[in-house]
Amino acid sequence: MVHRATALESFTPQIPEAVVADLRSRLRATRWVDAPEGLGWDAGTDVAYLRDLVAYWADGFDFAAHQAQLASLPSRRVTLGGTRVHLLHAPASRRPGDAPPLPLLLAHGWPDSAWRYRKVVPLLTAPGSGAGTGDAGRRTFDLVVPDMPGFGFSDTPSGPTPDNRAVAALWAELMTALGYDRFLVAGGDMGSHVARFLALDFPDRVIAVHRTDAGLPVFAGDPALLTQEERDWLEESARWRTAEGAYAAVQGTKPQTLAVGLTDSPAGLAAWVVEKLRSWSDCGGDLETAYTRDEVLALLTEHWAAGNVGAGVRAYRANAAIPREQLARYVDVPSGFSVFAGDVVRPPRAWLDRVANTVYATEPPRGGHFAPFEQPESYAHELRSFVDLLEPTAH
Secondary structure (H helix, E strand, C coil): CCCCCCCCEECCCCCCHHHHHHHHHHHHCCCCCCCCCCCCCCCCCCHHHHHHHHHHHHHCCCHHHHHHHHHHCCEEEEEECCEEEEEEEECCCCCCCCCCCEEEEEECCCCCCHHHHHHHHHHHHCCCCCCCHHHCCCCCEEEEEECCCCCCCCCCCCCCCCCHHHHHHHHHHHHHHCCCCCEEEEECCHHHHHHHHHHHHCCCCEEEEEECCCCCCCCCCCHHHCCHHHHHHHHHHHHHHHHHCHHHHHHHHCHHHHHHHHHHCHHHHHHHHHHHHHHHCCCCCCHHHCCCHHHHHHHHHHHHHHCCHHHHHHHHHHHHCCCHHHHCCCEEEEEEEECCCCCCCCCCHHHHHHHEEEEEEECCCCCCCCHHHHCHHHHHHHHHHHHHHHCCCCC
């Protein structure tokens, strides 16, 4: 059966009071794991920190204020491939004499959603917004920020969880439904791969692709053909997989076992997500230098209320089945990389040139894996600088 995109409809995400009441009850009844003295974050989430966060989630977090924030977002909904997809659709504001806005799709990853980009929506749609003295009067964008199926406020697919390549095809259909024949795409984490597949599979439609990472390396050739920097990058990535990659091994092989606990226990969900926010952000080990508690709990509350954490972790299993040759394809579409200094693994320029037609590569000094949320003004500046470099081909 061929599914067509339905018309775009207004949509306000809602978290029912009964869901909030049940969440609070579960948080207060958490059965806590023991925590040997001095263990801290070394073996995973610091239980002392988590107990404090859970107590605040139950009795301090303002659910009504969070609902009001959700209601203020430019949320829409459309059905793609038989699944209702939530997106933020924010056309640019324009002043006389401004350059026409460019359509820009922003693709998120795990363990987040369109939440990753909420802070940059006003920066990229309003003229003169963003960091740096050269941003005044710069290009604005018509933003499209969808939640992947099974993430955020998008529905969970009734069939298999789509992999990154399948999501890219859905987003191409989405842009058609919105009336955008050609567009820019940007992403990070799984969104980096979604953006990459959009450029690979729809090169006539993608003007350019911007990414905050190049993913973990896939290379089956002779290491002697690589530069020393690239060989160091492969070794660093292998060490990272050993030290930090257990979550991906579980999610890529037996995600449903994990999903039972994450779906039943909000404290368990918080432990799994918060540890990654801390480990992958540029926060020096102090999570609250990168996010307020309310910002973290907004993401966790949305995960919990949607009840779709199983689909999120199953996405790793779906992506693990993508053929290796697909992961090694070279991206011909003009590509830009802003690899923020606090991200987990940072490829050298030689690797970026090896995998893509790299015309822009920078290393902003502050920000990590969730740079659009951690450093929104810097991220907006990076996107504008990349597009400026492409002019006039970006029309």
